[in-house]
Amino acid sequence: MATITETEKDFMDFLKEQNALREAISLIQWDLRTKIPKKGVEQRSEVVGYLAQKLHQMQVSDKMKNFIDELKEQTSDQLIQKSVQECLEIYEKNQKIPENEFKEYVMLQSKSEAVWQDAREKANFSDFQPYLEKLVDFNKKFANYWGYEENIYDALLHNFEPGVTVKTLDEVFPKVRKSLTELLQKIQDSSVKPDTSILTTHFPKKDQKNFSIEILNRMGYDFDAGRLDDTIHPFEITLNLNDVRITTRYDEQDFRMAVFGIIHEAGHALYEQNIDKKLEGTPLASGTSMGIHESQSLFWENFLGRNKVFWESHYDLFKKYAPIEFDKVSVVDFYQAVNEVKPSFIRIEADELTYPLHIMVRYELEKALINGDIEVKELPHLWNEKMVEYLGIKPPTDREGVLQDIHWAGGDFGYFPSYALGYMYAAQFKHKMSETLDVDGIIQSGDFSKIRNWLTENIHQYGKLKKPLDILKDVTGEGLNPDYLVEYLTTKYRNIYQF
Amino acid sequence: MATITETEKDFMDFLKEQNALREAISLIQWDLRTKIPKKGVEQRSEVVGYLAQKLHQMQVSDKMKNFIDELKEQTSDQLIQKSVQECLEIYEKNQKIPENEFKEYVMLQSKSEAVWQDAREKANFSDFQPYLEKLVDFNKKFANYWGYEENIYDALLHNFEPGVTVKTLDEVFPKVRKSLTELLQKIQDSSVKPDTSILTTHFPKKDQKNFSIEILNRMGYDFDAGRLDDTIHPFEITLNLNDVRITTRYDEQDFRMAVFGIIHEAGHALYEQNIDKKLEGTPLASGTSMGIHESQSLFWENFLGRNKVFWESHYDLFKKYAPIEFDKVSVVDFYQAVNEVKPSFIRIEADELTYPLHIMVRYELEKALINGDIEVKELPHLWNEKMVEYLGIKPPTDREGVLQDIHWAGGDFGYFPSYALGYMYAAQFKHKMSETLDVDGIIQSGDFSKIRNWLTENIHQYGKLKKPLDILKDVTGEGLNPDYLVEYLTTKYRNIYQF
Numbered sequence: 002m003a004t005i006t007e008t009e010k011d012f013m014d015f016l017k018e019q020n021a022l023r024e025a026i027s028l029i030q031w032d033l034r035t036k037i038p039k040k041g042v043e044q045r046s047e048v049v050g051y052l053a054q055k056l057h058q059m060q061v062s063d064k065m066k067n068f069i070d071e072l073k074e075q076t077s078d079q080l081i082q083k084s085v086q087e088c089l090e091i092y093e094k095n096q097k098i099p100e101n102e103f104k105e106y107v108m109l110q111s112k113s114e115a116v117w118q119d120a121r122e123k124a125n126f127s128d129f130q131p132y133l134e135k136l137v138d139f140n141k142k143f144a145n146y147w148g149y150e151e152n153i154y155d156a157l158l159h160n161f162e163p164g165v166t167v168k169t170l171d172e173v174f175p176k177v178r179k180s181l182t183e184l185l186q187k188i189q190d191s192s193v194k195p196d197t198s199i200l201t202t203h204f205p206k207k208d209q210k211n212f213s214i215e216i217l218n219r220m221g222y223d224f225d226a227g228r229l230d231d232t233i234h235p236f237e238i239t240l241n242l243n244d245v246r247i248t249t250r251y252d253e254q255d256f257r258m259a260v261f262g263i264i265h266e267a268g269h270a271l272y273e274q275n276i277d278k279k280l281e282g283t284p285l286a287s288g289t290s291m292g293i294h295e296s297q298s299l300f301w302e303n304f305l306g307r308n309k310v311f312w313e314s315h316y317d318l319f320k321k322y323a324p325i326e327f328d329k330v331s332v333v334d335f336y337q338a339v340n341e342v343k344p345s346f347i348r349i350e351a352d353e354l355t356y357p358l359h360i361m362v363r364y365e366l367e368k369a370l371i372n373g374d375i376e377v378k379e380l381p382h383l384w385n386e387k388m389v390e391y392l393g394i395k396p397p398t399d400r401e402g403v404l405q406d407i408h409w410a411g412g413d414f415g416y417f418p419s420y421a422l423g424y425m426y427a428a429q430f431k432h433k434m435s436e437t438l439d440v441d442g443i444i445q446s447g448d449f450s451k452i453r454n455w456l457t458e459n460i461h462q463y464g465k466l467k468k469p470l471d472i473l474k475d476v477t478g479e480g481l482n483p484d485y486l487v488e489y490l491t492t493k494y495r496n497i498y499q500f
Numbered sequence: 501m502a503t504i505t506e507t508e509k510d511f512m513d514f515l516k517e518q519n520a521l522r523e524a525i526s527l528i529q530w531d532l533r534t535k536i537p538k539k540g541v542e543q544r545s546e547v548v549g550y551l552a553q554k555l556h557q558m559q560v561s562d563k564m565k566n567f568i569d570e571l572k573e574q575t576s577d578q579l580i581q582k583s584v585q586e587c588l589e590i591y592e593k594n595q596k597i598p599e600n601e602f603k604e605y606v607m608l609q610s611k612s613e614a615v616w617q618d619a620r621e622k623a624n625f626s627d628f629q630p631y632l633e634k635l636v637d638f639n640k641k642f643a644n645y646w647g648y649e650e651n652i653y654d655a656l657l658h659n660f661e662p663g664v665t666v667k668t669l670d671e672v673f674p675k676v677r678k679s680l681t682e683l684l685q686k687i688q689d690s691s692v693k694p695d696t697s698i699l700t701t702h703f704p705k706k707d708q709k710n711f712s713i714e715i716l717n718r719m720g721y722d723f724d725a726g727r728l729d730d731t732i733h734p735f736e737i738t739l740n741l742n743d744v745r746i747t748t749r750y751d752e753q754d755f756r757m758a759v760f761g762i763i764h765e766a767g768h769a770l771y772e773q774n775i776d777k778k779l780e781g782t783p784l785a786s787g788t789s790m791g792i793h794e795s796q797s798l799f800w801e802n803f804l805g806r807n808k809v810f811w812e813s814h815y816d817l818f819k820k821y822a823p824i825e826f827d828k829v830s831v832v833d834f835y836q837a838v839n840e841v842k843p844s845f846i847r848i849e850a851d852e853l854t855y856p857l858h859i860m861v862r863y864e865l866e867k868a869l870i871n872g873d874i875e876v877k878e879l880p881h882l883w884n885e886k887m888v889e890y891l892g893i894k895p896p897t898d899r900e901g902v903l904q905d906i907h908w909a910g911g912d913f914g915y916f917p918s919y920a921l922g923y924m925y926a927a928q929f930k931h932k933m934s935e936t937l938d939v940d941g942i943i944q945s946g947d948f949s950k951i952r953n954w955l956t957e958n959i960h961q962y963g964k965l966k967k968p969l970d971i972l973k974d975v976t977g978e979g980l981n982p983d984y985l986v987e988y989l990t991t992k993y994r995n996i997y998q999f
Contacts, residue, residue, distance in 0.1 A: 021550040024543070025524045028531060036535075040725040041743025044523070044780065048740075051520040226539040241547075244540025281543060 009081055012068045017282045022056040027240045035230045035248060061095045083466055087284045097146040106139050110412050117410030124400035126381045134377045136412045137370050154371045157415030161291040162422055164470040170418055173483050174361050180487040181358060184494055188342045191498040195337035202326045206251040212322035213263040221453045222267045223274055235262050237269035242281050245273045261306050268301035269294055271453060275461035290469040295423025303353050304431050310441040312336045337497055344392040346401035354490055360421040362387040367414050426473060428486035433477045508580055511567045516781045521555040526739045534729045534747060560594045582965055586783045596645040605638050609911050616909030623899035625880045633876045635911045636869050653870045656914030660790040661921055663969040669917055672982050673860050679986040680857055683993055687841045690997040694836035701825045705750040711821035712762040720952045721766045722773055734761050736768035741780050744772045760805050767800035768793055770952060774960035789968040794922025802852050803930050809940040811835045836996055843891040845900035853989055859920040861886040866913050925972060927985035932976045
């Protein structure tokens, strides 16, 4: 590394200041969702608004522009070079939006979330419709400011999964859908019907938590660099690379919520805890995209947590914490129960196999919205139609339909595909990993460190130093390929449902 | 209220920005002392340093100076006027210190605290001595920058208890000391020896906590505007007026630590929760001084928590949570046990009667240090001498002596007197309150709201709108008067020790 110049040093200091604001904002968000007493929220919201505004001002400041211009071509330090690129992307993305529109949009977002929450409770789409219309209009406008090559929706996809386009998705998703619906048909035709009654046995929170902590320790989640807290909508949040917190919700009538939820969030957390510490203080110190992040959480949740060998080797441990009723259930029956496939209305409660179909419903609709092919007011009807087409069931009300997710209310169009992409990435990584590691053997041993180390070496450590598709290419030697996911699901469910 | 001018509005917005930083810093401090995983601390310290620096820069900025100059004489709004005065005090206090000295001092403080912690553990004063010497030198220099009328130590006292001077303390403290040492002598000569063996009965944390929460509810601590968490060194912290958190430490072998500690911190919290909400966002939205704050915590801890009527009326409730062993102890014996007077080395473990003597040891020494009458290296020896003179006991090592408190390591000279002042204020308030309220009757009823309302009406609501001695005068009609405290202690302990 060449000696750092005065400008480079000033730039890094400027990044550290932004990082301090980012860390303070993250702590406030964590506190807002886990600890804050209810009367404190109103004033705290002002505080976070102020800090976010300060951060935004720094990101689009002339000072930032000058650093970018000065360092873009000149720096020989790779870390600084990548940081400059990242800052340039943020700068351009934000600069292209006129300030008054940005402000109006931020206010619309927070108002819309409140309206959506209320509308969902009442299952009344029409209350939410005018807000959603404005949000769609803003996003179309922004997409045009940002620019795109083929499809306007690509500009929004870029925010969550740079490199992935409508063209790719329109090739990949229908293939996957075809395979999954065929599989689903076979499953529904099968005479195997898992007995799931055990799943709703009363299971005290403390025992769910203690079992989950055993698994977290085996996964290598570092409690000296994180915590586990209760919340309503579970999330992982990174305060800094040595303080990566996870949260969960306990349902004492269904342990799956917390047990699989914790493994999922810990998958996100392992990614962040294992980013190279030399990235700390730069905008590169986080996961590279929503899709790659989801590949990590789904890898652990599904490929480990819903794995047959995992339960064969961990069911005794589980029973140490579980209610006595589980003693009467064999590991085979238990494994089949937690892997039951059954079309359902709510995405976040979907099984492994139908989950991608939920994503495709959303993708098709939001792509059509942004392209102006459909109107917001048609959404409830079209949603239900798609659900029948893809999953064979029709939501009884919009609460279990188009109003279930927060994403659109927050203006997040282009986000949903990441969930399905992450799942496919995870299957690709798993396949690659299996070439050099005896994955099942490692899972059986109860010490998962070799798996974690593989993920760290190939994915985690880079943070945002590599773009998502570059990571995929570097690790697997190919681009997005849905075959591994389809193969995994086919093998797994053929086994369970014996077709 | 006159219509607010453009400048006044801008000023209030500027204050809100500072307040946002203050709130973020407070949340970080709370998290650092209650929740943060250990590896996260290092990076978080940088964040809090950055935010504190930003706040400091705003407080001493030209922008602030311009607001002060423009509004000092002109504003007709009382809230703005008082805010301007407060900002002016902060501005002048900070402006008078050259920037390089300020920076050096801040670094010295944090280094000294670490050195002190280590020195205390090893009971090795000489490691800490050079740092303490520098801290004393800085404080003497700062005191000269700030100015004073009679005694250089007054300039430091002013930071914690504006209006109180060496002249006052040198009149009041010796009187109190004389009375307390006489009382102590009578107690030691008494044949009454409370049996304290019950106090160290194993008492599960959860039960201590549940009893304490019952008391918090009776005190009117608002859990919708606060929380109770675990920590090592208990404290109260205000994030905003609707988020006032308290913390405690549980010793399962001595319930007094948590039970009295929680009442104490809740006394601080009630003060802050009941400040007039219209002060939110200004620098006036906090307790007016260390002394008045301590008057509130000590009022509840001692005048309620160690009160005979309180235990007579609450011992049954206590026994619902306490271990079965307490069933064999009468309320009289219990009351005497928790009020045992016995000279001890550690200030924070001292009983009600000897506590002020601990403060006087510290006051005499720090006053002499700042006046150059003694040298730092003489401290261990002089400390032990004073302890023998005031309390009749000599600490076995400096760990139980001069090294026990963090205050000097943090550069806080002039702070200690607040503890004794607060105690005297509390006795004065209690006396005044008793003229219109049947305090014991209210305590007996289990609903303490009339007491809390009296404190809110007379003290809490004003925040920093009134200076400490103005509050004292407005409430009691007189200045600092130690007679009420002496009278309270005399009556109470004459009763217990029957002299």
